[in-house]
Amino acid sequence: MPELPEVEAVVRTLRPIVQGRRIRRVHVFHLIATKPQTPTRVARQAKGSRIRIVDRKGKYLLLILDSGLLTMHFRLDGQLLWFSDFKELMERANHGKSGVHVDVALELDKGVLGFADRRHFGRVHTWKSADDCPGLSALGIDALSRDFTSRRLTGLLSASKRPLKDFLLDQSRVAGIGNIYSCESLWHAHLDPRRSANSLQPLEARRLHKAIVSVLARALECCLHPAPDFRNPEWWFQGLESILRVYSREGKPCRRCGQPVRRVEQGGRSTYYCSRCQK
Numbered sequence: 001m002p003e004l005p006e007v008e009a010v011v012r013t014l015r016p017i018v019q020g021r022r023i024r025r026v027h028v029f030h031l032i033a034t035k036p037q038t039p040t041r042v043a044r045q046a047k048g049s050r051i052r053i054v055d056r057k058g059k060y061l062l063l064i065l066d067s068g069l070l071t072m073h074f075r076l077d078g079q080l081l082w083f084s085d086f087k088e089l090m091e092r093a094n095h096g097k098s099g100v101h102v103d104v105a106l107e108l109d110k111g112v113l114g115f116a117d118r119r120h121f122g123r124v125h126t127w128k129s130a131d132d133c134p135g136l137s138a139l140g141i142d143a144l145s146r147d148f149t150s151r152r153l154t155g156l157l158s159a160s161k162r163p164l165k166d167f168l169l170d171q172s173r174v175a176g177i178g179n180i181y182s183c184e185s186l187w188h189a190h191l192d193p194r195r196s197a198n199s200l201q202p203l204e205a206r207r208l209h210k211a212i213v214s215v216l217a218r219a220l221e222c223c224l225h226p227a228p229d230f231r232n233p234e235w236w237f238q239g240l241e242s243i244l245r246v247y248s249r250e251g252k253p254c255r256r257c258g259q260p261v262r263r264v265e266q267g268g269r270s271t272y273y274c275s276r277c278q279k
């Protein structure tokens with residue numbers, strides 16, 4: 001599931017390809033991909049606009065246009081694809097089982113950018129401004145931004161009674177961290193995911209901040225080597241399993257102390273942690 005590092009890797013790879021390009025036409029092949037917006041609305045805002053900036057906030061990819069912006073959210077396994085031109089798109093996309101799945105395509109003055117999500121959770125929307133997008137304006141501080149300091153995190157933690165794991169998943173506090181990297185950060189910080197956020201001592205909060213920053217940086221490095229290959233419809237992030245210390249390792253020995261890793265449900269999601277060395 002794309003979290004902040006994965007989306008950031010997509011943004012960095014996409015930026016040199018589409019920044020400055022003009023969107024000639026918008027093709028919506030599967031209507032669900034723009035819901036609750038209509039394809040007409042998405043097309044009207046984007047058509048004819050130049051992509052000024054490719055950016056990211058939290059897990060959103062943003063195309064800042066001449067007027068307004070286009071947002072993409074990949075949810076569980078949405079992805080981007082690249083085609084040389086409209087002809088290639090029409091030859092390859094959505095032809096039964098053998099074809100490449102594409103939900104929305106932005107036909108640019110050079111090349112075509114496709115958005116695909118076979119499970120249809122991902123979304124493409126347009127907005128007059130970022131303030132109009134409820135999902136964006138509700139986001140808290142981005143975990144990769146310079147403003148995400150130890151002091152800032154400490155302040156946020158002290159204002160919340162929620163369990164640490166739930167706190168980290170709350171995009172309105174810190175944006176970009178999902179299930180995998182919250183588990184990983186808490187393991188690196190030696191913190192029990194069930195502890196309430198406001199129970200952390202200043203030293204523990206600093207440790208958590210350091211763990212989040214380093215976990216995300218390492219994951220981003222991994223996502224960029226190799227970088228996403230939008231030309232290949234099978235592309236996906238590789239090698240991430242090798243950097244994971246605790247996520248999805250139920251019953252296997254903790255890589256620090258050897259105790260079997262535990263799995264518990266928190267907020268309907270699986271949390272993996274070590275009951276011996278995470279306190």
Ligand SMILES: [Zn+2]
Pocket residue numbers: 254255256257258259274275276277278
């Ligand atoms: Zn352990």
